[in-house]
Amino acid sequence: MAFNTKDDGGDDVMGEINVTPLVDVMLVLLVVFIVTAPLLTNAIHVNLPETAETAPPEEKEAVYVSVDAQGKVFIDKTEIPLESFENELKTRKAADPEIALNLNADDAVQYGIVAKVMSSIERAGIAKLSVLTIAK
Template sequence: MSFSTQDSDEVLSEMNVTPLVDVMLVLLVVFIVTAPLMTNAIKVNLPKTDAVAAADKKDPVVVSVDQDGKFYLAKSEVAPESLEISLKDVKAKDPEVRVQLQADTNVNYGQVAKAMASIERSGITKISVMTSK
């Protein structure tokens, strides 16, 4: 009686995928290198002109809330009730006004919410909240 062990008589049914992975990695590297080169496929000779001044970007209006909850509009203290009126005046002078909101870390969130509500009610839509890194 002979016992058969798995010798070389049987066919291996597993495929070696190592060469396939190597080929795919090479193709991936080629694609990554050539993809940025295909974005500028059309060559255009642009005309030369004189330098033009950039459009004037006006500085944004800064609304600040300090640690005591006091409101400031462009470095001058403003009562919380009159912040909205002052911002409406600023918007009347410049409809494209931008506002930067700065609030102290220790200030009550309610004060910041009041400032944001005043900015919104004044009709100003371009607002950015300033933070530090």
């Protein structure tokens, strides 16, 4: 930028930024946004019938299966030997056919133990299995 300090009445260089055009553009964009925002919803208005209230469906807690660093298997904080793990799952599946499992395995546990646990879960006929990890 150049500054002219002489007062000769010539072409003076302005030292400030003219924000008026910027404000004009921002106001136009704001008006366009305000006008188009209600049009973005694809709501179809329907007159719904009135019914009696019903109870929400009962949400069941998932059963947690954990494998610690030493390879011990737990079902809801109860240690289960790996040999009887599949029978325990079959018993729980018979009691609750919609059983869901959350599998926690320690980072240091051998892959073979986790694979055995997962195959036992599959053989027990349990289809709802979540493998829990930590997101980075």
